[in-house]
Amino acid sequence: MRLAVTGAGGFLGWHVRVLARALGWPEPVAVARAELADPAAVAARLDGADRLVHLAGVNRSGDGRIAHDNVALARAVGRGLRRCAAPPKTVVYANSLHAGNGTPYGDAKAAAAAVLAEACVDVDFVDLRMPRVYGEHGRPFGASVVATVCYQLAHDAVPTVPPDQVHELAHATDAAAALVDAGPGGCWDTRMPVLRLTGHELAERLTAMARTYRLGEIPALTDRHDVRLFNTYRSMCFPRRYPMPLVRHADARGDLVELVRSHGGAGQAFCSTSRPGVVRGEHFHLAKVERFAVLRGTGEIALRRVGERGVVRFAVSGDHPVVVDMPSMWAHRITNTGPDELLTAFWANEIYDPSQPDTYPEPVGPAPAVAA
Incomplete structure (x- = not known):
């Protein structure tokens, strides 16, 4: 067309x-x-x-x-x-x-x-x-x-x-x-x-959505307009309010970090490991809400608004856990920039549907430097 x-x-x-x-x-x-x-x-x-x-x-x-x-x-x-x-x-x-x-x-x-x-x-x-x-x-x-x-x-x-x-x-x-x-x-x-x-x-x-999101939590997204109103609000927050820090609880057994607290609605969580230099993403979503959090290793999350040139970059590390929520209609990726394996947790507000994936290929821009 x-x-x-x-x-x-x-x-x-x-x-x-x-x-x-x-x-x-x-x-x-x-x-x-x-x-x-x-x-x-x-x-x-x-x-x-x-x-x-x-x-x-x-x-x-x-x-x-x-x-x-x-x-x-x-x-x-x-x-x-x-x-x-x-x-x-x-x-x-x-x-x-x-x-x-x-x-x-x-x-x-x-x-x-x-x-x-x-x-x-x-x-x-x-x-x-x-x-x-x-x-x-x-x-x-x-x-x-x-x-x-x-x-x-x-x-x-x-x-x-x-x-x-x-x-x-x-x-x-x-x-x-x-x-x-x-x-x-x-x-x-x-x-x-x-x-x-x-x-x-x-x-x-x-206002209710904003109040919940300021705590790093996802408000109840009970219908399609809730999702789209929330995405509109998030577009006004980006990139000024990101990344959002996570609270780490540590004791003799190890560490505990709460990745996401979602107030109702469907969702899907998964983890990935990436070898040094590996890139994941290079796509955008029209409506899906997606959260990235690095739990181990060192990486870069890069984003570019579709149709524009400027790239926003966040250095992320498992030593200081943070989350970045991908704004809708921004191409995004995560790259392992460190010498060790990268462990990343992902969350999305909906279960992946292969017939309607709401995932569209789009490169972000030049890749970051990777540690030797």
């Missing part, structure tokens, strides 16, 4: 690109906002694509700019489509459930959809009306109330959200899957299951 995406650098655009990586598709063609002013440049980007996902838009600004910019962006895409020699087979517009509701934002979204529909001559047009979308690495103090609450909690602040406002929320991976028509077979749901709750309920739910 060859995707073209406007707004590829935004929050939902990043989730679309990560999902494309998980599906094994080519890197989507990003249509930059600066290019939208040039119909020929847009046409060159779109020619031969299977699907165009139009995400570029404005949702927070003055009323006049919201109305003008959303429609102007749709018109720019339309001009580019008309210049295509081989236009995309399908054009999908990331619309809102609030389209046409009489607000400047809702009316602008409806008008933009009409402009795109008119431009899609001999092209399938999908007007996908979505609820508010939340997920990992959302922008706080913008359109996402979840990102705002998670950011405040990650920085030890009390959440400040209108308590009585009702929010209808879908996770970004589900929205991305619907936008690209990913089909079944993964941890996503193209029906975009909605979480409905008030601002007070949202703050209360996330």
Whole structure:
């Protein structure tokens, strides 16, 4: 599947690109906002694509700019489509459930959809009306109330959200899957299951998770939205709050370290030994919560956010036990950097399912130096 995406650098655009990586598709063609002013440049980007996902838009600004910019962006895409020699087979517009509701934002979204529909001559047009979308690495103090609450909690602040406002929320991976028509077979749901709750309920739910996690414990993750809300909160904690130290209890018999305390839900624990220089991992997860702890030997845990270049590295040792929880949508690995065998304990919040492993190959970056 060859995707073209406007707004590829935004929050939902990043989730679309990560999902494309998980599906094994080519890197989507990003249509930059600066290019939208040039119909020929847009046409060159779109020619031969299977699907165009139009995400570029404005949702927070003055009323006049919201109305003008959303429609102007749709018109720019339309001009580019008309210049295509081989236009995309399908054009999908990331619309809102609030389209046409009489607000400047809702009316602008409806008008933009009409402009795109008119431009899609001999092209399938999908007007996908979505609820508010939340997920990992959302922008706080913008359109996402979840990102705002998670950011405040990650920085030890009390959440400040209108308590009585009702929010209808879908996770970004589900929205991305619907936008690209990913089909079944993964941890996503193209029906975009909605979480409905008030601002007070949202703050209360996330505050309870944060309170438990500050102790190094895993909160109860009883449904798919619990997992995704927890992952969104963890994305705001990383890497500042890691690694997390473990308490070692020692006596004449030896040592005891408690690796994980999970408050309900399924899970799986396992151990591995690695010879010097051996690398484990080099993959990412879309939703799975995974914990690493080195119990003996010396190693390096390295992580890189999918689609970005910077690598975060943690030196770990069995002499000073710590845990690092892998953030979702970050490629990760552990390398034995010492001269002796490395003993690592792993925990995941779900039992491994070979039919839906939620594990996608992705290299992290250059390997660390290994002790002789």
